[in-house]
Amino acid sequence: MRLPTRAAVLTAVALLALAPAVAAAAPVPGTGPGDRSALAATQESTVTLTVALETPAGDPVGNADLTASWDGGSASATTAGNGRAFLDVPEGATVEIGVDHPTYMRNDPYVVEDAAEETVAVTVRERGGLTVTVTDAGGDAVGDTRVVLRADGEVVVNGRTNANGGFTTGAIEQREYGLTVVKQGYYRVTRDVDVGESTRESVAVERGSVTLSFDVTDDRFDPAEPVADARIELETAGTFRTLDNGEATAQVPVNADLDLVVTKEGYETVERTVDVGESAATIRVDLGRTPELNVTAVNTRVLVGGRTVVTVVDAYGDPVADAAVLVDGEQVATTGGDGTATLRFDEAGDRTVVAESDELTSGELTVTVVRERTATPTPTATPDPTPTPSPTAAETTDQGETGVSFPGFSPLTAVVAVLTLAALFVGWDRRTGE
DSSP states (O other), rough: OOOOHHHHHOOOOOOOOHHHHHHHHSSSSOOOOHHHHHHHHHHEEEEEEEEEEOTOOOOOOOOOOOEEEEEEEEEEOOOOTTSSSEEEETTTTTTEEEOOSSSESSSSSSESSSOOOEEOOOEEEEEEEEEEEEEEEESSSSSSSSSEEETTTEEEEHHHHTSSSSEOOOOOOEEEEEEEEEEETTTEEEEEEOOOEEEEEEEOOOOOOEEEEEEEEEEEESSOOOOOOOOOEEETTEEOOOOOTTTTEEEEEEEEEEEEEEEEETTTOOOEEEEOOOOOEEEEEEEOOOOOOOEEOOEEEETTEEEEEEEEEESSSSSSSEEEEEEEEEEEEEETTTTTEEEEOOOOEEEEEEETTTTTTTTEEEEEEEEEOOOOOOOOOOOOOOOOOOOTTTTTTOOOTTOOOOTTTEEEEEEEEHHHHHHHHHHHHHHHHO
């Protein structure tokens, strides 16, 4: 084994001497300028809330479990005998502080906005409860009645009575509340109630009704026009129709939320819920016509190569601009501001015209296109036949049973003529005999 040279030994000694300086110059993880800034920022983003839990009289409440919650995190602590506890929370956060104690409570969490290093006083009250019993004028239990308790204008409890007319709030602060009891068809009851450890309250309710007036109009017009014979379906009231002035009335239970449906042929259906109170009211309903397109033509019969003007209107008869006009399924024109377009037809036959606009399609219009026809000659009038003159009395001879007639002779003349001829024949025979 060779011993190190003198030069090598000197080099090693030098390196050992420089090592502390190099180590001092190299940054230690977590202590560099950037890391120190990040650490400082982390420390500055957390603040401590000092919570002072106390009664309304200012007495401290110890041994209470506090839970602080915010978006993305939570923390907990227990109050000391002096009613104080410390909670580390994000700076600027919205923090909700809940309280759990066997004797004291809050109806809702305490909220700290924009948290900072501060002391917050949180008030708690002794636990209490309320049982409400609702009956009608005859003393019978009224179930499914809404019971509402409010404190400082905020709803604390919202529930409904059971079949026996009873409702129990559960644990709430012992304090004064505003109590409201309401059920459809009954007048509302509102009173103040002082809730102690276990308070009971009886409430009697009375039936009632109110008149609702309906005013159904079409607000497309100015002023709005009444819609007559509109069909109104109203929960508990049945079905009825508007008069010529668009009005109707109905008697309905007080304090009710009623389903309303208004319909009429050619109009869009209106459905909504009517909130009925304890006073007469007017319900206004705007009923608009069902959107549609109608297309008409100046002429529905044209010659090949001829034109016709079509007009497109909406459900109110107003012109529809920029509507596409299709002939046999192919767009051939677009309506102008007056809702019209001119169409030319170059082929004979029945052509189907349709208008489209805003996802609406009109009914079909048939235009018959015919070729130019040759004029048909007017038929020559056939002359009436010349009437045959009726024979005169002198020319008419009674034919008798033989059916022979002698023109120009009367019956007496004929007899004379026959006798004369007979005499001539007799004379002729005598002369011939001689």
